Amino acid sequence: MAHDLSGPAKPATRLDYGRRIARAMARIAADPARAPSLDELAEAAAFSPFHFHRIYRELTGETPAETLARERLSRAAGLLVRDALPVAQVARRCGYGSAAAFTRAFRAAYGIPPAAYRDAGGIGAPRPPGIPEEERSMFDITIRAEPALRLAAMAHRGPYTQIGTVFDRLMAWGAARGLIRAETRFLGLYRDDPSSVPAKELRAEACMTVPAEVEAADGAGILQLPPTRVAVLVFKGPYAELEGAYRWIYRDWLPTSGEEPADQPCREEYLNDCRTLPPAEWLTAIMVPLKAGS
Template structure:
């Protein structure tokens, strides 16, 4: 992919995320990308494999469903308005079409009787079941089974200083081959710049919830901590892990079961912690190479802020 094109589309994606609840005009997106308004839509679709409208609609719905799951203090109407829907009726219709379930069913999966297959399955090939999303159900029916037996978990609150990192995004979301391809390139870059394998502090920025977002559409960025003076050139980028308080969960177990460990932070720990998640994406700090060891050892970091009244 042309580096300039990718950088311009990345700016568009950042703009969309910042303005999701508001009306987003094609002309504004084209201006952000510095592409002609006459060609922007085709360029976006060619790079993202989704039309602009489909991408925006999907991101709004994914954000809304995450709020249905993790912000149970908000009514369905409040969730609808927070995500740019004019009414709860329009919101419910959109959720039903996309996911195959109504907002009420997503919040109460035990009451589901029958439901049609939504667009998320027919369009993206992803099965969707609200029972796999609801934190309390995950806590009660998964975390207490033998599925995670043998893993080691512990949550603490830690203060982190800001940290400069060199990053490379996965080009295939959470698909393992795409993740490892990004890591191999970044690790080789670090070694070529004097940061040996044993010295590398490796983090992943995990932006999306794979139980809601199709795996290949999830945004995943690899990163390695670097000094302030080390230059970084394309295709790599510089980013920063911000200073602040983080909930840190130690996990050792199967890579496939990390989603259960991640959700345990939200369902088991956060409600009584006095904190809520900040807007920064979840971080995964890797302590080993699962391709070598056959298991995953890592710390899951969630940036925190005080609970608002």
Template sequence: MNKTYKARIENVIRYIEANLDARLTLTDIAEISHFSPYHFHRIFSGIMGETLNDFMSRRRLERAVNQLIFKPDLPITQIALASGFSSSANFSKAVKLHFGYSPSELRNPDKVQDSKIGKLFSKYGKEFQPSDLYPSRITTDVMNQTELKDTTMKIEVRDLERKSVCTLASPKGYEPDGIYAAWDKLITWADNHGIKPQDQQRFALAFDNPTVTPLDKCRYTASIVVDEGVTVNPPFELAEIPNGKYAVLYYKGPVEETINAQLSIYSDWLPDSGFEPDNYPLMERYLNDAREDGYVEMEIFVKLKEI
């Protein structure tokens, strides 16, 4: 992919994410990209694999559903208006059309009787059940296997200093082959720049919730801590992990169960913590190589701010 095109589209994504509650026009967004409005739509669709309108609609709904689940005290109408919808009725219709379930059904999956097939499956091929959003619904066997009851009790609030990192995005979202391809390239880059594999501090930024976002649409960035002033050339990028307070959960277990550990921070710990998530993606620090060991050992970080 042309590096200039990729950088311009990434600027557009950041702009949209910061303004999901606003009325964004094609002209406004095309101006951010520095592409002509006549061609921007085709360029965006070609690179992202979905139209601009589909992307913005999906991201608004995904953010809104995360708020429905993790902020149960917020009225549905308030979430609807904050997500850019003109009314709760329009919001409910859009949620039902996309997910196959209404907002009230997502908040009360025990009352779900039936549902229509939403766009999430018909357009993206993603199976979706409201119960998947709630880690408390994990079966006893899975809980015992992954020891999540113990890990959720090991959350600590930690002050983290700012870190410079060299990053590389997964080309296929959360798809395992995309993630491993990004890590292989980044680990090799670090080794070639004097950071031996055993000395590498490896962090990943996980921007999306895979229970509501198709895996290939989830954004995942591999990162390795580097010294200040290091030179980084494309396709790698220089970024930083901001300083601040983070909730940190130690997890060791099957890779496929990490989502349950992540969600437990939001559903079980945050409500009574005195904090809320800051505007920064969930972060993972890897302590082993899952491909060699057959399990993952890591720390899960959620950046915090006081309520």
């Protein structure tokens, strides 16, 4: 996750830095197909170009170029696995100069060429291999009690595959306040079914757990989630493939589970750091809230 700023910076200065870096991140997210220049990003953040890169890296844990590459590849994976578009078309949409350059970058990150990724429907693994079909449900889903959670949340409206840009801003917000610690949890709340709601109207929140003294500020609100029973499936693989795991839960597991979903949005908890691990290693806990005593 993002690194905390080191040194004796005053709290007000740290908060101001976080706001300004968030503006640079928004500039990157506005059009990942276009690479903004150093001067553009520094101007958006109101920092000197001589110092912008160092401040950005300390607040976010990566360079602007790494943020841009991650955004491009994440969107490319979604276009491949969801829309099954030709590789050359995906390369153009995501800002690559050629299909060959896109293929090299995608293979380096995902371990498989984009055409093979598209044709295979992804590389994720929502279910452990080698388990008979009739036994899989007992291995795939765990029902557990989640405690009450106090969350800082930033709203996202639009395709769920693009919520990563909101998490980037949330992490800069948290890093500026010294809130990103070993015990911090990062969750997404997803309020709509992407198969039945237009992509531009989908509603979600990027969230992180925060202590009681933290207040809403700078685009981050505070949400309180009550103690909740949840059905949990841990998915290993790219975030762009999570919808297939949701389909399995709602089509195959839930109707035969004896459980009924509660009146709360689905949650995802991101269990490891997508900035330091390849997409094949990303772990996501998909959590479906359940009625008590089902």
